[in-house]
Amino acid sequence: MLLKFMFHIIILMITGPIYQLASAQYSNTTQSECESICGTVTIPYPFGTKDPKCYADKWFEIECRNTSQGPTPYLKSINLEVTSFDQMNSKVHIMNPVFRWNCPNSKDSHPVVDMKGSPFVYSKEDNKFTAIGCNKILFLQSNGSEVSGCVSLCDSYDDDEVNNNVAFGADGCVGRFCCETSLPSFLSEFNVTVEDLREKNSSNECSHALIGTEYWYRVPFGSSYEYRSFRDLAIDFVPAVLEWVILQESSLKFPIVGANCINVTSSQNRPSGWRCQCNSGYHGNPYISGSCIALRGSSDIRTRAKWAIIGVSSSLGSIILLLGIWWLYKVVRKRMIQKRKEKFFKQNGGLLLQQRMTSTEGNVDKVILFNLNDLEKATDHFNTNRIIGKGGQGTVYKGMLVDGKIIAVKKFKVEGKVEEFVNEFVILSQINHRNVVKLLGCCLEAEIPLLVYEFIPNGNLSEYLHGQNKDIALTWDMRLRIANEIAGALFYLHSVASQPIYHRDIKSTNILLDEKYRAKVADFGTSRIISSEATHLTTVVQGTFGYLDPEYFHASQFTEKSDVYSFGVVLVELLTGEKAISSVRSQEIKSLVSYFNVSMEENRLFDIVDKRVIKEGEKEQIIAVANLANKCLELNGKSRPTMKEVTLELEGIRKLDKKFTAEQNHEEIEVGGIEDYQPWVGYSASNSLPPLSSGTFSLDSEVIPIVTLK
Structure with a gap:
């Protein structure tokens, strides 16, 4: 009984100051002498009511209105009702x-x-x-x-x-x-x-x-x-x-004691200002100086130890008891951390992942299970400055491991739903292709699952085609090569992988470009592995407007030819430099596919082709690529070519490019004398695929049949 009594006394001595700190933290969320509650909603600074000193500037003024539901806070500047605030995440x-x-x-x-x-x-x-x-x-x-x-x-x-x-x-x-x-x-x-x-x-x-x-x-x-x-x-x-963000002209003074404040630079649609967070291991209101207070971490352990030693230093028995409690704390904490990791492992689909991987062949042995601490260090604790992309599935951060290797870390937004995370992990662990983004590993011990990829430095194809990135202009040769690389990757997914894989979201923003501007197909969150015997996948319609197969729209049945249709849209983007959906075009042809089809039917192909393509490409090449895109965009999926046929056609067009170059160098250009390749004649929507002859070529160290168009 005495030992039990002393145990409770020491616990109170250790935790008492911590409770005081916690109380201070939650009481120090508003400026002094300012009203902090409207109805049931607590109003933290930089928001406030009535007196201008209670809020950062006019944008953050809250008006407490009497409604049928009682006092209700409104953002006065934009006249919208407020239900809650999250000042720690702005x-x-x-x-x-x-x-x-x-x-x-x-x-x-x-x-x-x-x-x-x-x-x-x-x-x-x-x-x-x-x-x-x-x-x-x-x-x-x-x-x-x-x-x-x-x-x-x-x-x-x-x-x-x-x-x-x-x-x-x-x-x-x-x-x-x-x-x-x-x-x-x-x-x-x-x-x-x-x-x-x-x-x-x-x-x-x-x-x-x-x-x-x-x-x-x-x-x-x-x-x-x-x-x-x-x-x-x-x-x-x-x-x-x-x-x-806190706008630059605000009266709030920076830096703020105890907070990490970042100056967010402006862009076309983003205001310039400041965004603050409490430093790692601290909690409170980062917009009030001194409000961020440490509740956990090594500094708190030393504080607790100091209080405990002061309380029990009067007797050797108390010190021994303290050491025993410390040992017990370490054991309990270790078990809690282990149980927490097990909980997150199950919550993040670890058991489902194990089950899926045991039933499939993949490169699991080559996939690394990363430690959460290592990934936090690599991304500076997932600092917002490290964000390189956001999407419906989550946020991607740039990071650097201790060995200097640059990586990309995808932090999923799942809240208990892990199917997309498991699906992407299983699919990418089975793919080994130079034109598909490489999966390095994952982390399941965090609250939110993480996937780690190779870092692709030069952004996505859409940025170069549509003017967001003007560092380098894509030449005709580069466009042909990128199209051939995308087609080869899809051919691999459909026909060469151990089980057929449908990507289901092929678009220019999902085509990344590496340091040599080689294409890397990315974002496999909605992709699916199907059995070799299956001909389609029945599912709720998902994808990106402007790239979706019309047959998939109406029947909800996704086939390999649906990926072919999406690739056809990307091929037209490469030819024209136009967006898949654009408000600049007339009401009837906002869709790039409609715009392209009308131009083909009216024999106006070269009116819509990118000027750089016309300048650098041979007419026969451009017509051949346009005819190929036209076949990929057939409304009837059965009339579209397979990705194998598309790959071989693009390979032939690139060989035609090399032949033209060689002839020009020897000043012996004879457009009508090409024997080993002929582009499709004309470019109307009624043209069909030409006959095929056999041969072979090497794709990713694997010899496959090749056909040459005659």
């Missing part, structure tokens, strides 16, 4: 307006959301653009241009059918009648337009569109959740998340 949760068209029992709603010039932008990581309707194309517009969009499909429209089929579950938009997509970076204002997908006029049908969090459709029900149905969409607002 985010604020708001209620965002919903767009409606032609809905019974409710008025049309076309709200204006404009935060240009403010420190606020919509969080790409936390929000999605969701649309609901029947055979509608809904465009998300910003600054007068379409920046995103999605297609909502159904076979027929009936109120009862919609009510029974449109629903939201744990995975978001499921079934027919709805679609969703990610937001562009740094969106500060938007509008939504709706168009009919089919020729039949269905403009009187009800449609909705909104920007909201991934789980806006969840409604609390007891200890769990219910999910909204179509009938519930008379709501006017849904939860959304804004990110903020």
